[in-house]
Amino acid sequence: AQKVTQAQTEISVVEKEDVTLDCVYETRDTTYYLFWYKQPPSGELVFLIRRNSFDEQNEISGRYSWNFQKSTSSFNFTITASQVVDSAVYFCALSERKVTGGGNKLTFGTGTQLKVEL
């Protein structure tokens, strides 16, 4: 069975600090996808990134960066120079890959509430 663990329930930082959100996953599949979603106070779920299990290259997008380490089953998310607008709940998610069409269900972690204060 798939499982995603986000051990950090809540993190508070002061604006401009860097912050890393941890994600550890479990799966028996050899091919899978990892995701991060953001849920701001307004409630919608916003897709941030997808990572394939066969691609361990780290990725940077502006102030966001992701560190995927298959050896430790981790997919951590770092926000550099955090801003108040980054305040949200961040979810890590996992899906297996299937050969049939139609997509796959997402297994979510419990989320990390990030509070960025002035």
Add this chain to the structure above:
Amino acid sequence: DSGVTQTPKHLITATGQRVTLRCSPRSGDLSVYWYQQSLDQGLQFLIQYYNGEERAKGNILERFSAQQFPDLHSELNLSSLELGDSALYFCASSALPGQGRNEQFFGPGTRLTVL
């Protein structure tokens, strides 16, 4: 804006009642997923449809059912509602994985309150 629409945005009803939540996927997406977000259960997958057919079932109660119509919109029906069914219900859609894209795009959600 993800391109996924959900109606209604809010729904308040009483125990024992039945409600229908509606979702329209992004243009071109054939897969629709339903998720429930509650304080005690977190984000849980309920059910997936692909081009009108049920493809996967998660932790969906027997009192709940869904379908996807020929125009690809989907409805989630919740009946004999209980207080514990109060939650945020999300619909998501995705393209075919064979195209190398597997991310799901979520609608704004329907907040259901059962009194």
